[in-house]
Amino acid sequence: MPDTFDDAAQAVSARPAPRTAAFADSGRQVFEVEVQGLHAVAARLDGAFTAACTRILECRGRVVCTGMGKSGHIARKIAATLASTGTPAFYVHPGEAGHGDLGMITDADVVLALSYSGESDEILMLLPVLKRQGNGLIAMTGRPASTLATAADIHLDISVPAEACPLALAPTSSTTASLVMGDALAVALLDARGFTADDFARSHPAGALGRRLLLHIRDVMHGGDEVPAVRADASLADALMEMSRKRLGMTVVVDEAQRLIGLYTDGDLRRTLTDPGIDVRDARIADVMTRDPIAIDADALAVEAARLMETRKITMLPVLDAERRVVGALNIQDLLRARVV
16 A cells, blocks of 8 residues: 555556547447347336236325335436326335335335345335235346245346446446336336326426426417507508517518418518519508418417427417417517527
């Protein structure tokens, strides 16, 4: 052992430099080993997986996910995925469960226990209580003959041919297999429940995801007197005055029933000014407007407007009701302020 700091520094500097060219090779090897592990687990999906889905689907309570160490991290993620896709679930730390948190588990709940060895003491300690309470037990292990696997009502075998860790010590392929098995359960249950995008949105109201799924055009558009609008017999000068007052860079052109017949924008104005065949002093808006412009329904999602603007290379849209009456106006700035794009 080095006696001084200088000795330690010299020892470190004497080590061979890492072969950086081998980093990518090592990374690719991890992917290959873990993919092989997933293929092995997928090949074993059978009646036990169906039984697990059926048991959870019939559960009157919640799915209680538990696991120690790395399995605990995966169990926590599985609980979060289940909960956000229509299956009520939460995570309980098995160590804390033995010190009072078992009270969180009711007799209507199903327990999903993760332990690759199937011999985690903290989980095994809970089995008598869970059995006595009548909880259904689904185990996810890599050893079908383990204590946890044999005690469970349903066992999901997530054994893998090899860990990606070259020392075969760090859980790598096995934790990936556990995570994917949890995803498989969540998605199968999502399909069985008929879970929709609207259902998903209700459990994700915050952040960008919630805005994309919940925000409708009528929530962000300009409406009422804010909408610049003129009739087809208006002069170009009157239309420009309306655009200037409303400051949206556009005006819709409507008939007597407020149905959309045209649109005039700042871009149209630039084209008008460079057209030698148009006298802007005498022009009528009907002569220079864009007829049958692209529009969007007020009940559409705001994200649909963003997608339409991007696809058609436009920055503003008239907003219509079911009778094609103009009820609003929307531009890209409105979507930016709402953080939809």
